[in-house]
Amino acid sequence: xxxxxxxxxxxxxxxxxxxxxxxxxxxxxxxxxxxxxxxxxxxxxxxxxxxxxxxxxxxxxxxxxxxxxxxxxxxxxxxxxxxxxxxxxxxxxxxxxxxxxxxxxxxxxxxxxxxxxxxxxxxxxxxxxxxxxxxxxxxxxxxxxxxxxxxxxxxxxxxxxxxxxxxxxxxxxxxxxxxxxxxxxxxxxxxxxxxxxxxxxxxxxxxxxxxxxxxxxxxxxxxxxxxxxxxxxxxxxxxxxxxxxxxxxxxxxxxxx
Numbered sequence: 001x002x003x004x005x006x007x008x009x010x011x012x013x014x015x016x017x018x019x020x021x022x023x024x025x026x027x028x029x030x031x032x033x034x035x036x037x038x039x040x041x042x043x044x045x046x047x048x049x050x051x052x053x054x055x056x057x058x059x060x061x062x063x064x065x066x067x068x069x070x071x072x073x074x075x076x077x078x079x080x081x082x083x084x085x086x087x088x089x090x091x092x093x094x095x096x097x098x099x100x101x102x103x104x105x106x107x108x109x110x111x112x113x114x115x116x117x118x119x120x121x122x123x124x125x126x127x128x129x130x131x132x133x134x135x136x137x138x139x140x141x142x143x144x145x146x147x148x149x150x151x152x153x154x155x156x157x158x159x160x161x162x163x164x165x166x167x168x169x170x171x172x173x174x175x176x177x178x179x180x181x182x183x184x185x186x187x188x189x190x191x192x193x194x195x196x197x198x199x200x201x202x203x204x205x206x207x208x209x210x211x212x213x214x215x216x217x218x219x220x221x222x223x224x225x226x227x228x229x230x231x232x233x234x235x236x237x238x239x240x241x242x243x244x245x246x247x248x249x250x251x252x253x254x255x256x257x
Contacts, residue, residue, distance in 0.1 A: 088205030
């Protein structure tokens, strides 16, 4: 099978949260606690074990685009449906000691809940803070990329439910090309801060969930330069080896002198 991907466009999202509902209904994800947060219109707040799609509400200064015309209200509302990035090099997969997390034939990263032992190594190894343990269950959960639907020839529930095609699903390379074309179109219309979020130049190696955004990634809780924790293993082991050699030298010196 070809490598699949999401392309989520913040400039098309209307904040309806249909993707959140569709995700919960299809995957039978439990509620998030039904707590009124008071933070704008967003009560799911962030991705978690019981929130696999999260539509964030952002109010930003209108730094570019037609919205600058309204000088009495120089702000813009932006909505973005966030999801697991299904990294090209997944920190959660590398950290899992039981083989519960696997790479599927469509390129997604899947947590097999029946194999997960709840150790939590994947939680701390995710550079995006996506993987989460469900309490009191104890096991880790996240977006499955609707692998069961894809295996049956259907597209993920969130993309199916999106009324504005803000969430597009398709072949990875084709959507990468589409994201570049979309940014060029937006910049041509005056949105000079439009960009694609797909960290290809980091140890994450790109993602299977790309985003077209306005402004900087950190405003969307997207790290500008995410890194897989295992890239620090070489320096960590080198430091440990040097420390061990120094300790051996000290001990030998104590006996000799």
